[in-house]
Amino acid sequence: MTDIFKGMKPTRRSFLRGAAAAGVGAAAGGGAARASGDPAFAELQPWMQELGDPVDAAPYGMPSEFEAHVQRKTVYWLTADPISSINFTPLHELDGIITPNGLCFERHHAGAAHVDPALHRLMINGLVDRELVFTMEDLLRFPRENHVYFLECAANSGMEWRGAQLNGCQFTHGMIHNVMYTGIPLRLLLAEAGVQTAGKWLLAEGADASGMTRSIPMEKALDDCLVAFKMNGEALRVEQGYPLRLVVPGWEGNMWVKWLRRLEVGDQPWHHREETSKYTDLLADGSARRFTWEMDAKSVITNPSPQAPLTHGPGPTVLTGLAWSGRGTIPRVDVTLDGGKNWHKARMSGPSLTKSLHRFYFEFDWNGQPLLLQSRAHDSTGYVQPTKDQLRAVRGTNSIYHNNGIQTWHVSKTGEAENVEIS
């Protein structure tokens, strides 16, 4: 536990605790010897005796100081600089299906823009009957809906195409988050402008210095897209596009344009940078898929995993993980402990919502022998998560994006877990 306090100033309480251990404060506690080998009993803990924080200590609450290690992390060699870059959600530290706002992974192309909502506008232009401008105040007068959706970067697991590379599900699978959005159905905003018959495509544009743009087919825009201003009940975080972002359920995260400032209706796609140079999937023969929008079904065991080893020795243990699909729900996840010789149906727990993360558990008694752990998602369309080799047989190893292959963790006799691939 001591390393958790490393770098922190000693608090009054830790000072008092030190003083008590040195015998200086022996008067406190009043007499009865505290006989136990367990330090939780042997000492009267300061929080049992002293007063806690007042209600005005944290007007916006933060996690316990004992959870300070639960952080988004970056992989510095991935990008040229930390501004047009990525960090990763610590999936191994989380449970349930909702990602806390402050732990949602970030991907920016020109840094996280701090947009003044009073100066933010949403414009709709192009092939519409009325070209319109909305203030944030205008937008809050439209009917709105609440939906939980996962957002996965198309490049999640992209470093693993050539083989096991990063040791930790945070790094292999952490470009994903799952929150409840409050937003306006995009179809209502488009109806307000009046989409003309020739309007088959929509260009969404962000207000940041990258001016992020993506072409979205009108069918999707009118289906389930949202223009969202809240996540998990509070305003979008700066790094998630405050004050307004597009929500494109089940489709690659790059399309969920942050700091959304403009929607243009057109009769053909724009073929901008993020849908030509990037976010196209190069195959082994040199040809490339474009407009690979949907996220295929995928899963990962979050515990145990390289950052979350088994520390307790043989006996009862809880294996858990996440599964998701851009095409629907996840009715079933299979888990193997022996590298795929035998599979077991995991127990699904919590809400099963379309295009949302699903939580699964598999409880078992560990015999202390090495394990080869995998999970395999089945989605509501009948699609079964493929192995990495099945994917490579179709795509080769240079497509970067959309790697939804089955992940393997090797757990040693000592409980340490490692990212491996198996035959």
Next chain:
Amino acid sequence: MSRFPDAAAALLAAALIAPAAFADEPAQGRDGGFGLGREASPEEVALWDIDVRPDGKGLPEGSGSVEDGEEVWSYNCAHCHGDFAEGIDRWPVLAGGEGTLANDRPVKTIGSYWPYLSTVYDYVNRAMPFGYSQSLSPDDIYAITAYLLYSNYLVEDDFVLTHENFAEIEMPNAPNFFMDDRAETEVPQFSAEPCMSDCKDSVEITARAVVLDVTPEDGEAGGGID
């Protein structure tokens, strides 16, 4: 026996096995709209509508030569992308790579990979130079675009790019892109009921992350490999 007609019994059964309720009543529109927002003025649309398409729609009037482009490039772009668009450190390589897309290590540049020239104009205009977006004039952007064509051996050194000849430029890799075909090429073969027991005789570890050892430790800066 049942007191319920079959249909009612089926409904009841469905209700009993239905998942915990998540209210999902769609927000309703209004005939004629809500009358919210205001008309955008043509001037406002012109200020924000800067996007450019492959057919040239959205290009402003202007022109730029390879020769001018070299100068504009060296001042605004070469610091990250190199004098010849070869890329410095981990910043994008924009020239070269012809014929490498099927290689083990493909080099995806404007010349070797990008299907449309309009993407160059649009992107430079909206997002470059990195940290000083929307600061270049149309003529500067035409010149940079012309210089990038020259750097990729797609035009000669006396070439001048204008809004009039722009849409005539065809990029060599354009025919090699095709629409997502996963629904035909992957979904059927990945939709079979998988084996659940005695699926294989033996299992061997074929690759290990520790061999590469590129996982970041706290505070580690690391070096590029990609």
